[in-house]
Amino acid sequence: xxxxxxxxxxxxxxxxxxxxxxxxxxxxxxxxxxxxxxxxxxxxxxxxxxxxxxxxxxxxxxxxxxxxxxxxxxxxxxxxxxxxxxxxxxxxxxxxxxxxxxxxxxxxxxxxxxxxxxxxxxxxxxxxxxxxxxxxxxxxxxxxxxxxxxxxxxxxxxxxxxxxxxxxxxxxxxxxxxxxxxxxxxxxxxxxxxxxxxxxxxxxxxxxxxxxxxxxxxxxxxxxxxxxxxxxxxxxxxxxxxxxxxxxxxxxxxxxxxxxxxxxxxxxxxxxxxxxxxxxxxxxxxxxxxxxxxxxxxxxxxxxxxxxxxxxxxxxxxxxxxxxxxxxxxxxxxxxxxxxxxxxxxxxxxxxxxxxxxxxxxxxxxxxxxxxxxxxxxxxxxxxxxxxxxxxxxxxxxxxxxxxxxxxxxxxxxxxxxxxxxxxxxxxxxxxxxxxxxxxxxxxxxxxxxxxxxxxxxxxxxxx
Amino acid sequence: xxxxxxxxxxxxxxxxxxxxxxxxxxxxxxxxxxxxxxxxxxxxxxxxxxxxxxxxxxxxxxxxxxxxxxxxxxxxxxxxxxxxxxxxxxxxxxxxxxxxxxxxxxxxxxxxxxxxxxxxxxxxxxxxxxxxxxxxxxxxxxxxxxxxxxxxxxxxxxxxxxxxxxxxxxxxxxxxxxxxxxxxxxxxxxxxxxxxxxxxxxxxxx
Numbered sequence: 001x002x003x004x005x006x007x008x009x010x011x012x013x014x015x016x017x018x019x020x021x022x023x024x025x026x027x028x029x030x031x032x033x034x035x036x037x038x039x040x041x042x043x044x045x046x047x048x049x050x051x052x053x054x055x056x057x058x059x060x061x062x063x064x065x066x067x068x069x070x071x072x073x074x075x076x077x078x079x080x081x082x083x084x085x086x087x088x089x090x091x092x093x094x095x096x097x098x099x100x101x102x103x104x105x106x107x108x109x110x111x112x113x114x115x116x117x118x119x120x121x122x123x124x125x126x127x128x129x130x131x132x133x134x135x136x137x138x139x140x141x142x143x144x145x146x147x148x149x150x151x152x153x154x155x156x157x158x159x160x161x162x163x164x165x166x167x168x169x170x171x172x173x174x175x176x177x178x179x180x181x182x183x184x185x186x187x188x189x190x191x192x193x194x195x196x197x198x199x200x201x202x203x204x205x206x207x208x209x210x211x212x213x214x215x216x217x218x219x220x221x222x223x224x225x226x227x228x229x230x231x232x233x234x235x236x237x238x239x240x241x242x243x244x245x246x247x248x249x250x251x252x253x254x255x256x257x258x259x260x261x262x263x264x265x266x267x268x269x270x271x272x273x274x275x276x277x278x279x280x281x282x283x284x285x286x287x288x289x290x291x292x293x294x295x296x297x298x299x300x301x302x303x304x305x306x307x308x309x310x311x312x313x314x315x316x317x318x319x320x321x322x323x324x325x326x327x328x329x330x331x332x333x334x335x336x337x338x339x340x341x342x343x344x345x346x347x348x349x350x351x352x353x354x355x356x357x358x359x360x361x362x363x364x365x366x367x368x369x370x371x372x373x374x375x376x377x378x379x380x381x382x383x384x385x386x387x388x389x390x391x392x393x394x395x396x397x398x399x400x401x402x403x404x405x406x407x408x409x410x411x412x413x414x415x416x417x418x419x420x421x422x423x424x425x426x427x428x429x430x431x432x433x434x435x436x437x438x439x440x441x442x443x444x445x446x447x448x449x450x451x452x453x454x455x456x457x458x459x460x461x462x463x464x
Numbered sequence: 465x466x467x468x469x470x471x472x473x474x475x476x477x478x479x480x481x482x483x484x485x486x487x488x489x490x491x492x493x494x495x496x497x498x499x500x501x502x503x504x505x506x507x508x509x510x511x512x513x514x515x516x517x518x519x520x521x522x523x524x525x526x527x528x529x530x531x532x533x534x535x536x537x538x539x540x541x542x543x544x545x546x547x548x549x550x551x552x553x554x555x556x557x558x559x560x561x562x563x564x565x566x567x568x569x570x571x572x573x574x575x576x577x578x579x580x581x582x583x584x585x586x587x588x589x590x591x592x593x594x595x596x597x598x599x600x601x602x603x604x605x606x607x608x609x610x611x612x613x614x615x616x617x618x619x620x621x622x623x624x625x626x627x628x629x630x631x632x633x634x635x636x637x638x639x640x641x642x643x644x645x646x647x648x649x650x651x652x653x654x655x656x657x658x659x660x661x662x663x664x665x666x667x668x669x670x
Contacts, residue, residue: 014656015649020631022649024656026667034549036497047643053669062495076495083497120667127548127572141572143550144499145579153646155653159629191482192542192568225545227571248666256666291482312481312540319480409547411491428546430486432509 001269004232005163005198008138008263012121014155022155026120029106030057030093030147032084033411034125038148039087049091050154056115057088058096060105061411065374065401068098077412091151104377104403107131107345111215112379114244118233118260123150128345128427130221133230134214135237136263138198140228161227162272164197168205170279175461177355178213179347179425179444181205182220183285185277187295195225197273200265205279206231211240212351219346220427223292232264286332286457287429287442289320294429296332298447298459304328323431324439325419333457336368337441339422340452341434342398343374344408347425347445350383356449357389359460365397366455372399372414374406398452410434423451466581467639471562472608473535475599477525483539484546485573489555502551503558530603537564538595543584544573553580563609565616567592578632581639583611585626595624611637 002010015022028051035057042048049055062077070078081098088095096103102113107128110116118136123129125147132139142156150156168181186193199221206214214231221229238257241247248256283297294317296303305317305328321328326335342348342356353375365371373393375381381403384390390400407414408426416422416438425448429440443451450458493505504517511526513519520527526534537556543566544552553576556564562582567589569577577584587595598618599605608617611633616624635642646653661668 015652018631018634019629022646022653024653024660033494037499037550040497040499045643054667074495080495080497125548125550127546141548143548143553143572143576143579145550145576149643149646152643153653154657155646157631157642157646159631191545192570195542195568195571222546225542225570246669252666256664259664291484315479316481409486409491411494428484428486430484430546432490433486436490436509436515 001266003163003265003269003271004136004200004230004263005138006269008119008121009160011119019159021158021160023121023158024155025123025150026054027110027115027122028055028150029110029122029124029129030055031061031106031124031126032059032080033061034144035087035147036080036083038144038151039091041148042151047152049093049151052092054154055093055151056110057084057093058103058106058109059084059098060403061405061409063098063404064412065404065406065414068402070098101378104380105345105348105405107215107219108349108376108380111135111211112244112377114241114247117241117247117256118237119263123156127222128219130226130229131215131219131345133218133221133228134211136230136233136260138228138230141222162197164194164199164226165271165274166199166201166277167203167274168201168277168279169203170205172205172279172282173461175284175446176282177444177446178209178216180282180285181277182217183287183292183295183442184282186220186224186292187285189224189275191223191291191293192225194221197226199224199226199229200271201229201231207234210351211236212349215349216346220292223427233260284444284447284460286447287440288324288326288332289317290323290429290431291316291320292427292429292442294320295442298332298457300332302326302328302330302332333459335421336456337421337423337451338368338370339416339420340369340371340448341374341407341422341424341426342372342445342448343376343406344426345376345405346427348374348376348380350380352425352445353380353384353389354387356445357392359446359449360396360398360453361392363396363453365452368455369452371397371452372401372407374401374414375403377403396453407434423448423457465579465639465641468562468581468583468611468636470608470610471535472606474531474533474604475536475538475565475595475607476531476534477596477599478537478539479525479596481540482542482545485544485549485552486546488544488552489549494549494551499554500558502555503560506555506559533560535560535562536607536609537561538592538599539564539566540592541567543569545570548572550576550579553577553582557582565592565595578636579642581636583609583636585609585616587616587624587626591624594622
């Protein structure tokens with residue numbers, strides 16, 4: 001009897017000694033920011049890329065969402081993107097560059113092309129690689145030295161993590177989304193609650209979610225400290241994968257399906273830890289501080305440092321309130337925002353955009369708010385435009401942009417100004433993350449859309 | 465990679481929990497394609513009062529005279545959380561740190577340190593508290609780190625033992641190139657691939 005983690009681990013074990021294991025890597029995703037030094041090092045050591053066919057690159061972190069012309073980007077960003085182009089050419093790696101119609105955020109592009117499949121080991125020099133766990137893949141972020149290691153050897157040296165089951169049971173209330181589930185989990189277990197673990201999300205609530213929703217949950221596993229987070233593949237997964245460009249096809253699909261069906265955790269297998277959540281208890285969530293664990297339900301008031309018993313948590317709360325310009329006891333729904341960002345590898349997929357558009361249709365963005373929608377990929381953008389979602393957003397007063405990581409980490413020119421307060425569908429509310437002095441509140445796409453219209457946070461469960 | 469055997473140096477205090485890699489090295493400095501030169505941007509938003517990095521923030525601990533030349537950083541829980549950017553250990557190393565002591569580290573950051581000749585040490589919160597108090601009270605206090613015996617030794621005679629995975633310890637102690645080490649097993653990797661290709665042909669894209 002094995003957990004899904006143990007099955008995938010054992011299937012990829014190349015060597016084990018002295019407590020360290022060499023694990024084979026099925027897919028390596030590459031982007032412009034964390035790869036140049038790895039390629040340079042390969043050249044200096046006369047090594048090459050072992051499996052170009054298993055490697056895929058996109059540019060996303062640095063790209064402008066206003067135009068697709070690399071030469072209009074600042075010269076340092078342009079050099080980084082051109083370096084990726086040259087490296088991919090030199091080492092024969094498939095690249096989705098700015099001119100490619102399917103360019104976009106690496107964690108949006110790979111799944112929608114069928115690159116991400118159940119049972120795979122997937123790595124990328126980006127912490128949100130955990131996203132791909134939604135398909136029952138063991139997927140995790142690595143540093144640049146490890147990027148080089150995978151390029152050269154198609155393997156990684158790993159210490160076996162522990163396993164944690166997070167079970168979510170019951171029916172989600174109206175207006176409560178996968179984003180609220182994961183924010184609730186992080187709020188309870190803390191940003192280091194899963195450090196040293198791989199999380200398997202289980203339970204009927206998780207099973208009821210679409211692939212997009214599952215990706216949102218797995219995406220933020222890293223915000224709970226986990227090495228990876230994943231969900232056993234099921235009919236929803238298999239249907240999603242059918243006929244995708246890089247999915248196995250014909251007889252191979254049937255063969256793959258047989259293997260995928262065996263990946264789930266055996267009944268009777270044990271986890272090192274299990275934590276249970278009730279879907280009924282989950283409300284729309286909003287972060288109030290500078291760490292994703294500093295999160296409360298939309299009906300709450302801003303907490304006081306004295307609410308925390310531990311001295312370090314108290315101190316963190318004090319400095320978070322100061323940075324965020326908030327007073328303890330303030331009603332969350334009285335807090336005004338002047339920026340709204342709908343996008344990022346957490347919440348920029350078609351389903352996210354459909355839900356947000358559904359809410360803003362026929363309404364107008366508050367005159368005090370500047371709101372942007374950044375689709376996760378070229379495909380998402382085309383699909384949204386086919387459905388007329390772009391028009392809904394534009395008519396409501398949102399800006400409709402080109403794909404990229406954009407204001408999630410603000411490496412391009414989508415940056416908050418000091419003192420800006422932003423309702424953001426991204427994954428990190430760290431100090432300065434979206435711009436120095438900018439204040440980030442993490443929310444779901446529908447909560448962000450409603451905040452754009454009202455100019456403040458509202459409880460979408462009873463918002464007309 | 466630089467080997468790490470013993471280290472004796474000034475320990476600087478950073479009394480914050482959940483220090484994320486965006487704070488260690490903000491994103492505007494990630495556009496470089498080199499590995500070097502990140503030290504001047506370390507903790508940029510905390511360390512400087514201006515965007516250009518010209519005016520030092522006197523309130524920030526690393527700017528204090530007593531921590532000048534520090535090679536050890538003592539800090540609180542969950543250090544290095546957030547983004548996987550290896551620019552964070554590059555910046556710490558370039559600034560001069562070779563060792564970071566904390567009650568806990570984020571997973572990817574912890575890994576990244578070892579790849580850059582740096583030793584992240586996990587000590588129980590009570591030990592970290594004790595070291596904080598000792599260093600606060602004694603300006604210029606140095607610590608000695610001995611990787612072989614896995615000990616942090618304070619000038620006041622107290623010793624603190626730490627645990628480190630034997631493989632990582634060996635690589636760090638001898639300054640080994642871990643790609644070279646993995647490639648010792650090249651035959652096993654090839655065998656794995658040949659077998660895997662039969663079972664999962666669709667994973668190998670022509």
